[in-house]
Amino acid sequence: MILFIIYTLLKKYFSQSGKKVYLKVGKFLNAFIYRLLIYLLIRFIAFIPILAIAQNSQLNYKIIRNGTDIGWLRLEKNCAGNKSELLLVSEIKTKAILPITMFARESSTFENGKLIYSSQFRKTNGTTKLDKQTKLVIDRYEVLENGEKVKLAFPTINTNLLSLYFQEPITSNSVYCDKQQCFVKITKTADGGYKMKFPNGNSNCFYYKEGICTNVKIDHTFYSAEIIINP
Template structure:
């Protein structure tokens, strides 16, 4: 990001320079015009490259890091691709090794498809997909088919990590495959109660999720920017 900002500043200087150094010499004017076009083209290319971002999080329990999570977002014109991957190792009565991967594809602000995969101690515990088909969504959870009679989904739990839910009253859970209510608890803080009775608190700064508190009946897990 810093490199892009520096490059943009240099390009701005170049454009200013080509304008202020133009003289009556027509050939020099032509070169300056080409330089301006090349600078603008390069700036546009750099802007498109800037549409990828990765945010790394630590996963903590009782103040101890027990894993990592990574959020990735790529924007390409009208397409937005999201991916979350995490690895967590902890111990309750016995050792638990959890690996999770989630992905989403939005086009023109509409969810096209998403998936959730989770392994616990090497065994598959979740394999769910949501797919837009015609004017509704088809779901699949452990080979069980379902349907969500919704014309479009424009906000899901994955988007919470890069877009504060300002003005949003509900969010789609790709894991539970249903809509959940968003309740504002403080400035830039929101709570989502899950169907199993547990709840998550999300905290934002400048539109980016800084910390998530996962409140379970038996424990609390914190996910915060590394």
């Protein structure tokens, strides 16, 4: 009988103690989870601007000829998952015998590092001079211009002239020129640039700082100009 009473009292005591321990552990866990959620929320909010910069970027340039500012050029890069979209828009206002206004818009879409679509559109004094689209169809590229389709011989394009504004071609020895529908050789120059000479005799030379294109020297048959990044 006495043993039974002692057993009952001990059971009651430990039962009450267990409840107290349970309550203390519960309060500790609630406080810990709350602090953890606050910490993760702060880290996530702090990470949002970095994520936005990584996914979307914009570069602005001015176009100089003979020391005179004759136009502007804007580039945008938007990334989502394994797809990236590049856009170039520019306008030039100059004068030869008569005033000349040139507008250009180019775009490129890459998926898994491969070009799947590009377009080039140019106007001079309101008259369309170029309107071309390149599209990957199954395993070959098709070029549409002036209502005619042409199939290209090469199956893969990993980089084109537009992409060079966002990526220094450190390991590349050639780049695709959408306008002339061919790959051109990349030659490293003595002053640190990357020069491309096109079949028509014109050439561009890209210069970089920390992986970003800072200026492009253009050597055309009839003129020379330079595209310089705005600080």
